Amino acid sequence: MKLHTKFLLSFVLIILIMVLMIGTVIYQVSVNTIKSNTANYSRFLIGQIGINLDKRTSDIEELAFELFRTSSLDRTLAQENLDPANQVFRSKEIANYLSHLVYSREYFQYAAYVEPNGDSHQIGRVFDASPTGTGLADEAHLEKIQQKRGKALWYPGPLGTVMMAKALYSLTSGAYAGTVILGIGSDHIENLYTEINRLTSANILILNEDNQLMEGSGNVPGFAAYFMEKKLYLEENLPSPSFTWNRTNYLFTVLSTSMDKWKIVQIISVEELTRGTSAITFWTVSIIIISLLVASILAAILSKSITVNVRMLLQSMTSFSVDFSHKIIVPKSRDEVGLMAEKFNLMAEKIKELVNSVYHEKLLKQKAEYRTLQFEYKALQAQINPHFLYNTLESIYSMAKLKGEEQIGELIYLLGSLLRESLGRKGDILPLRDELDYIRKYLDIHQIIYEDKIEIIYELDESLLDSRVPKFILQPLVENAIKHGIEEKPGKGIIRIGCRAEGETLLLEVSDNGIGMDDQTIDQVMNPEKYPGQPVKDKHTRVGIISVHKRVGILYGSGYGLAIRSVPGEFTIIQIRLPIIREEERDEEEGYRD
Structure with a gap:
């Protein structure tokens, strides 16, 4: 792509990312704010519902007790061992109490009274309003009501009713006087929140103190049944309670009334909450599209203005590369590209000057080639001198042999062989075997010179002789052992040369039983820069x-090198640590480099 296109796409991409981020953040913040406000509003509404529900149910409980207090039923129940006439009178009083109770409010559907001895009496507002299923025959239910000591028990009833059961106690003796049970039409409870459900598109559930759903409060939808099945009403203290049912997300609010008598639950789907955000979505998308269109136009203008100098520079460079003709560029601006165009003007002038000097450089090159030939000729002449020296030494060796000087002849032969090998070996790395061969010849010469004063012992691991080592690595160590160990000590000198492996490390050792060195001398040998100006024996x-x-x-790193261990008057051991490099490994490495 051209630079102009790259700038255009870059600008558009950056603006697109920023606009999408801003739009997404605004949308999410708006939706979360709606959810938060709705949750707060819902909590306020169900709080009001709870207050009204407490008021209505408390009024019903007080009415049932007030009618009992004002009736003569309390006195009638206090009589014992009644005759049949009084028994009929007692039943009449109970019937009057239930009749007054049922017809005192239009929303009472039926009433029942259970005497302390277990006898029950029932009355309904209409003929088919039977209190069947009120739990009158359930002794455990009646015992639970008595245990509440006058506190009402509310629970769902049949035929779309809500049941209220309350134990009554005598006003004079305080003894248990029976249980009254009222069936209240569910409409009396539902009209507290029907209008709220319509306005908020929510569903409100009423639970009693035993977390029973008051079925009289309307038909229970599937998500509400799921809510009750999972006992989610126990999670009322969560900051943002929610659940998913049938691939739909729901938010719920749970509020307990005073004394934990009721739990008010409001459930609303997230889709209903965000239904009003369609306008936000529309305007967010519209703003993004408009912003991109405007940004694309501005980006096209900006990218064109930025790259105008680049186009001029490119055209001038193309023309210059063909025939070295250059037309001065006048940049449109003084930005970096404009400065680069000015620098190109200067560079083009310099190149023209360089082109004009190429001919002179060719002449100089020819002269340099001639001089190189002369140097090669002189180097060839220099190679003749070592061969002359080899031939001379061989002639001396032959003359010594003819005259019977075997030892001198052998010495001359070894010296020539040593000189030929030292000058003829190529490369800086060679097999350990070749290095040891060179040392053997070097030591053979010294054994001839010193005769029986020197004994050489080789302690070699044959499996390591093909390892690669630097050239002439042992000769300085052997020379040090002879000059500073053996020569200065009377008696027979023993030099040991060994090699062994320690893991992946090759250890070469040269030791002697000479005069040895103290710690200061060892430090002076290994660190001469620490002792400037001090005289050094055999530098x-x-x-x-x-x-x-x-x-x-330098070759292998700081982990490798020399170490000297010595005891004055006894011995000196010089050890070289090297990595083990086999011949085949070296060949593979060189093949890879090729």
């Missing part, structure tokens, strides 16, 4: 040792 050998240490560190 050549000491430089060779520290050179080996530094070479190993």
Whole structure:
């Protein structure tokens, strides 16, 4: 894509992301605010419903007791061992009490009275309003009512009614005087919240103190049955209670009235709450579309103005690359691209000057090639000198053999072989086997010179002889053992050369039984920079040792190198730590590099 297109798409993408983020946040905040406000409003409404419900039910409870108090039923029930006539009178008093109670309010459907001895009396407002199912025959139910000590018990009843049961006690003796049961039409409870349900599109459930759903409060929808089945009414203290039924989310509010007599539950679907957010959605989407259109136009203008200098610069570079003709660019602005165009003007002028000097450079190159040939010729001449030296040494060796000087001849032969090998070996890394062969020849010369004063012992692990090591790594150590260990100590000197493996590390050791070194001398050998100006005995050998240490560190890292252990007058051991590198590993590495 062109730079102009990239700028345009970048601007549009950034604006799209920002507008979508802002729109999404505004929409979510609006919806959450609606939910929060609705929840608060719902809690306020069901609070009012709870107050009204407490008032209505308390009025019913007080009315039942007030009619009992003003009737003569209390005195009649206090009589014992009644004759048949008084028994009839007693039943008449009970019937009068129930009749006055049922017809005192139009919403009372039926009433029942259970005497202390268990006899029951019932009356209904209409002929078919039977109090069947009121629990009159359930002794446990009656015992539960008595245990409430005059506090009313409310529970769902048959035929669309709500039941109120209350134990009565004598005004004079305080003894249990029976139980009164009232059947109240559910409309008397439902009209407290019917209008609220219509306005809020919610569903309100009434639960008694035993968490029983008052079925008289209307038909129970499926989500309300699910709510009761899962006992979600116990989660009234959650900050934002909700549940999902039939792939629909519902919010619910639970409020307990005073003395925990009733629980008022309001359930409303989230779809109903957010139904009014369609306008928010419409305007959010509209603003996003309009913003993108305006932003695209502005982005196109801005990207074109930004890239005008780039187009001019590109055209000039294309023309210059063809025939080195350059027309001065006059940038439209002084931004970074405009400055780059000015710099290109200067660069083009410099390039033209360089092109003009190419011919002169070609002449200089020809002269340089001629000089290179001369240097190669001189290098070829220099290679003749070592061969002359080899031939001379071989001639001396032959003359010594002819004259019977076997030892001198052997010495000359070893020296020539050693010199040929030291000058002829190529590369900085070679097998340990070749390095040991070189050391053997080097030590053979010294054994001829020192005769029986030197004994050489090799302690080698044959499996390590193909390992790769740096060239000339052992010679400075062996030379140090001879010069500073064996020569300065009377008696026979023993030099040990060994190799062994320690994990993936190759250990090379050169030891002697010479005069040894103290700790200060060892530190001076390994760290000469710490002792500036101090005289060093045989500087050549000491430089060779520290050179080996530094070479190993450069090649393999700080974990490898030399370590010296010595006891004055007894021995010196120099150990070299190297990584084990096999011949086949080196070949694979070189093949990979190729």
